[in-house]
Amino acid sequence: MTFSIKDHPFYIRMKQLPPQxxxxxxxxxxxxxxxxxxxxxxxxxxxxxxxxxxxxxxxxYGFNSDTNGEIARAMEWAFQAGLKAGRVK
Known part of the structure; x- marks a missing residue:
């Protein structure tokens, strides 16, 4: 039987969220x-x-993690926000 990360009681703390x-x-x-x-x-x-x-x-808790992907998405988001901020000023 396999378990999903969503079955874990601390899933909300482990969940990957968008940077925004x-x-x-x-x-x-x-x-x-x-x-x-x-x-x-x-x-x-x-x-x-x-x-x-x-x-x-x-x-x-033994679950996989795509930390590099999360960091890359956060950096891209921050970069895009910087571009938008530069256009506004």
């Missing part, structure tokens, strides 16, 4: 490209923390 959703924990409804630099930095730190802590949780 994690940043919203800090920024609320404000898009990252319109946020103040201090809040933007805090949002990016929150994204990084979620990626690393999620990897630790998944590894701890």
């Amino acid at each position: 959703e994690i940043a919203a924990w800090v920024l609320g409804e404000t898009p990252v490209e319109q946020a103040e630099p201090k809040l933007r930095k805090e949002a990016f730190r929150r994204v990084a923390k979620k990626i690393t802590s999620g990897k630790a949780e998944r590894s701890k």
Whole structure:
């Protein structure tokens, strides 16, 4: 019998989330490209923390983790947000 990660009681802590959703924990409804630099930095730190802590949780319980993919998606998102912020100013 195989188990899914979704069956784990801590699934919500291990779940991979899109960077925009994690940043919203800090920024609320404000898009990252319109946020103040201090809040933007805090949002990016929150994204990084979620990626690393999620990897630790998944590894701890024997589930696979695509940390490099998560980091790449977060970096692409941050890059696109930077481009949008540059166009706005």
